[in-house]
Amino acid sequence: MRVASIDVRLERRLAVWRGTALLVTSGSLLLALVVGGIFLKLTGHPPLDVYRELAKTAYFNWYGFTDTLGASTPLVLTGLAAAVGFKMNLYNIGAEGQLFLGGIASAWAGIAIVPGMPGPLAVLTVMFAGALGGAAWAFIPALTRAYFNTSEIVTTLMFNFIGLYLMQYLIQGSYSYWRDPKIVGFPQGKEIVDAARLPHWNFPADSMFGIAFPPGRTQVHLGLAFGVIAALGLWVLIERTRFGYGVRVTGDSPAAARYAGISIRGSIIVVMLISGALAGLAGAGIVAGQGYKLDPGGLAVALGYTGIVVAALARSNPFAVVVVAVLLGGLRTGADNMQSAPDNLKIPVAIAGMLEGAVLICALGGELFRTHRISVRRVPSNSDREEHLSGAVGVGVSP
Amino acid sequence: MSPGDLASALPMLRIRGVTKSFPGVVANDSVDLDIRRGEVHTLLGENGAGKSTLAAMLAGLYRPDSGTMVLDGKPVNFANPREAQSRGIGMVHQHFRLVERFTVAENIALGDTSQPWKLDTRALESDVQRIGEEFGLPVRPDARISDLSVGERQRVEIVKTLYRGAEVLLLDEPTAVLTPQEVDALFVTVRAMRESGKAVVFISHKLVEVMAISDVVTVLRAGKVTGTVQTRDTNQAELARLMVGREVELSSLRAMGVRGSALLSVSCVGLVASKRHVLRDISFDVHGGEIVGIAGVSGNGQRELAETIAGIRAPSTGSISVASQSVGGKGPRKTRAAGLSFVPEDRLGTGLAPSMSIAENLLLTRPRSLFISKRKVQAEAAQIIADYDVKAPGPDAVTSLLSGGNSQKVLLARELAASGDGATSNHVLVVASPTRGLDIGATESIRKRLDDLRQRGGAVLLISEDLEEVLALSDRVLVIYDGAMVYECDGASADRTTIGLAMAGAIATENSGHV
Numbered sequence A: 001m002r003v004a005s006i007d008v009r010l011e012r013r014l015a016v017w018r019g020t021a022l023l024v025t026s027g028s029l030l031l032a033l034v035v036g037g038i039f040l041k042l043t044g045h046p047p048l049d050v051y052r053e054l055a056k057t058a059y060f061n062w063y064g065f066t067d068t069l070g071a072s073t074p075l076v077l078t079g080l081a082a083a084v085g086f087k088m089n090l091y092n093i094g095a096e097g098q099l100f101l102g103g104i105a106s107a108w109a110g111i112a113i114v115p116g117m118p119g120p121l122a123v124l125t126v127m128f129a130g131a132l133g134g135a136a137w138a139f140i141p142a143l144t145r146a147y148f149n150t151s152e153i154v155t156t157l158m159f160n161f162i163g164l165y166l167m168q169y170l171i172q173g174s175y176s177y178w179r180d181p182k183i184v185g186f187p188q189g190k191e192i193v194d195a196a197r198l199p200h201w202n203f204p205a206d207s208m209f210g211i212a213f214p215p216g217r218t219q220v221h222l223g224l225a226f227g228v229i230a231a232l233g234l235w236v237l238i239e240r241t242r243f244g245y246g247v248r249v250t251g252d253s254p255a256a257a258r259y260a261g262i263s264i265r266g267s268i269i270v271v272m273l274i275s276g277a278l279a280g281l282a283g284a285g286i287v288a289g290q291g292y293k294l295d296p297g298g299l300a301v302a303l304g305y306t307g308i309v310v311a312a313l314a315r316s317n318p319f320a321v322v323v324v325a326v327l328l329g330g331l332r333t334g335a336d337n338m339q340s341a342p343d344n345l346k347i348p349v350a351i352a353g354m355l356e357g358a359v360l361i362c363a364l365g366g367e368l369f370r371t372h373r374i375s376v377r378r379v380p381s382n383s384d385r386e387e388h389l390s391g392a393v394g395v396g397v398s399p
Numbered sequence B: 001m002s003p004g005d006l007a008s009a010l011p012m013l014r015i016r017g018v019t020k021s022f023p024g025v026v027a028n029d030s031v032d033l034d035i036r037r038g039e040v041h042t043l044l045g046e047n048g049a050g051k052s053t054l055a056a057m058l059a060g061l062y063r064p065d066s067g068t069m070v071l072d073g074k075p076v077n078f079a080n081p082r083e084a085q086s087r088g089i090g091m092v093h094q095h096f097r098l099v100e101r102f103t104v105a106e107n108i109a110l111g112d113t114s115q116p117w118k119l120d121t122r123a124l125e126s127d128v129q130r131i132g133e134e135f136g137l138p139v140r141p142d143a144r145i146s147d148l149s150v151g152e153r154q155r156v157e158i159v160k161t162l163y164r165g166a167e168v169l170l171l172d173e174p175t176a177v178l179t180p181q182e183v184d185a186l187f188v189t190v191r192a193m194r195e196s197g198k199a200v201v202f203i204s205h206k207l208v209e210v211m212a213i214s215d216v217v218t219v220l221r222a223g224k225v226t227g228t229v230q231t232r233d234t235n236q237a238e239l240a241r242l243m244v245g246r247e248v249e250l251s252s253l254r255a256m257g258v259r260g261s262a263l264l265s266v267s268c269v270g271l272v273a274s275k276r277h278v279l280r281d282i283s284f285d286v287h288g289g290e291i292v293g294i295a296g297v298s299g300n301g302q303r304e305l306a307e308t309i310a311g312i313r314a315p316s317t318g319s320i321s322v323a324s325q326s327v328g329g330k331g332p333r334k335t336r337a338a339g340l341s342f343v344p345e346d347r348l349g350t351g352l353a354p355s356m357s358i359a360e361n362l363l364l365t366r367p368r369s370l371f372i373s374k375r376k377v378q379a380e381a382a383q384i385i386a387d388y389d390v391k392a393p394g395p396d397a398v399t400s401l402l403s404g405g406n407s408q409k410v411l412l413a414r415e416l417a418a419s420g421d422g423a424t425s426n427h428v429l430v431v432a433s434p435t436r437g438l439d440i441g442a443t444e445s446i447r448k449r450l451d452d453l454r455q456r457g458g459a460v461l462l463i464s465e466d467l468e469e470v471l472a473l474s475d476r477v478l479v480i481y482d483g484a485m486v487y488e489c490d491g492a493s494a495d496r497t498t499i500g501l502a503m504a505g506a507i508a509t510e511n512s513g514h515v
């Protein structure tokens, strides 16, 4: 594109400065809001007021913010599940199904094996069962990928559907061990024992840090701590351990891994198992922290797929996953909470999903600007040509 | 003066004050360069001097930060390689950019926007044929790239640029991957281009070639032009001096100490890969205090042999031992632990993880503890940068952004470090084309280090297509042909003609007959 004698074009950045990544990500988020705003305007909602209300109910209100943290907890874990795979170019699309299996396994543990156990042990057992369930669901795709090079994208995706129908069958389609036989009418899951339930954080007093809080129970439960610890653990594992080094080498160049004697198969299997375990933990957190039973409706809300969005936006950095999960969790909470807002601000819940999509698309578009820069340069126009021929040096300026 | 003389006297491409910086380095520092029609112009310089960067700017891959480039009187400012190509500047990279599954003709048409939407294969093939005949580039338009040798692929790349109307051809280290016969063929083409009034920019570290083919040589040092000389007025020694700033003489180095016990024993090794016998019944020993060279035309099993010895492949038959420990098929880590290190032919991507830093790459072949410590390797990386004169901003520099020669130095340094720094060593080093792409100063220093390992009692297996190098360093020379060892002789008294014949398969010993 030429504008007068100014030449504007895209040029590949040679080194990506860390700040650029942050700037581009924020820019993409802003653009997504603009796109969403246009949509809101078209459907007859005042965008600015909607956003203000959304922000208020999701982030700038203590109940809203704690709701957001609660909603973000599974996203942190599914985000990490996707991120760990990205580190070695493995695309585990199956966090969704692994989360269901985590839910099934933890509900079973909560009903069958923990009664009688002391509280902390019961909680740990239930969460462990969830991780195990998720990992088990990732195991077959891991094996086929490692030994037959079958695309894990396809296998894990298919396992999502098997997991979904299995979960629905257990509650709605049969009188299984998970279903509560006492409830007639709408089928529901059996509740897990009290000791296995994740404690919620409650405002201890009506004032903290000098700020007045309404006392009471919040949606923040111990699952969030599992998420944050998992993020920390994952970072240490990938950046600071021998195993993580192998994963990074394999992701960078399989030939170099072979040369170094790093087991590519082993890395694939272990990374897939870790990914599945994290997604399974997310399911366990929902069972043991929110519903206290296996509830297909509460689990099948695309948390696994949203985790992929979270990991992509966070560029698979575990700490960024936590931040992005909270941002996206807020969208969900905000849209939910606004159902009680005045009529003109009452937006469809689906708007949260739409904004999520807009954020992803803008972020992927923004990726171009992270790796390329716009360069503006003065071009010697035709009248300058003589000057060049006579050997004078024209100097272009690049910003 | 006739009009023709005038045209050739005026430079076709005129570069003034071109500067290009990367984070931490000025790769080109106000470079002036004139390239004339009918001229072969060599860019010469140490590793990291900025030759590839300059060529890449001419080809539209990078844009200069400042300065001007004037082509046939018009200032140019290329946004991408396609734009440069359309103005008649074509480049052949060291790593070819061809689609393996496509035919030669399809590759030539690929990305060419002037092609009609429906490919006229017949016309295309006859054009390719014609260009091939004119410039001495025999290629079969309907051959698949995957069936071609390295030299043939390079020919396809050249035909591709000529087909798109290249008037200036940039060749970045084209001879590094060629056999001597292929180099001769390439030079025939280059001369034909010169005759037809095109310009060729040639990059090479081999001074013999530079003297043989070029008309003008421009020497770069640390991004600056330090001199332009006419080839007929200069000689190799002067070029070396201009380039490194001191006299360099590559002399032969031979064992001086006593030959020790066999540190590497390969016995009756055979390898079957994709149902083909790639190695046949190979047996030899490398003793402490000696360098054994393996000569051969590329593709005769050298790569597989090296990988088998290094434990990356398991031999189908036979056994391998390092310092009397049997290692065949036990994997790279056990093999290394037994005292063997390996410098593969492919550096970036196999020997080095490209998007990792120099420091992190040092960990690739070290025994790693459960938790890795970056601090220790950081210091070691800084030491290597200083000792081997690696042009890099620091230990955290990503290896894929280093110049070709500098990444090779990092790889060699890492593997040589495994031999320890004591007065004696019983380490085995298997090294493929150690000095390919290194400048003459670095070549000398790497050869000295290989020799040093030998004098300390280590064993070196040197695998190279560069016969000069094999002969200059080896105490014994083995020739590999079609997966079998067909000839063996003493390094000092080796006869080039016989070795050449053996490399071409004209001498076959008993053990190559079967299978």
Ligand SMILES: Nc1ncnc2c1ncn2[C@@H]1O[C@H](COP(=O)(O)OP(=O)(O)OP(=O)(O)O)[C@@H](O)[C@H]1O
Pocket (backbone or CB within 6 Å): A014, B022, B023, B025, B026, B027, B045, B046, B047, B048, B049, B050, B051, B052, B053, B054, B391, B392, B401, B402, B403, B404, B405, B406, B437, B439
């Ligand atoms: N894309 C890049 N990003 C950062 N630094 C770069 C990049 N490309 C080149 N450099 C640096 O610029 C300098 C010149 O590199 P260049 O590849 O032009 O050297 P060269 O003369 O071709 O060397 P060699 O003979 O080793 O190929 C080197 O220090 C190199 O590390």
Ligand SMILES: [Mg+2]
Pocket (backbone or CB within 6 Å): B051, B052, B053, B403, B404, B405
């Ligand atoms: Mg180069």
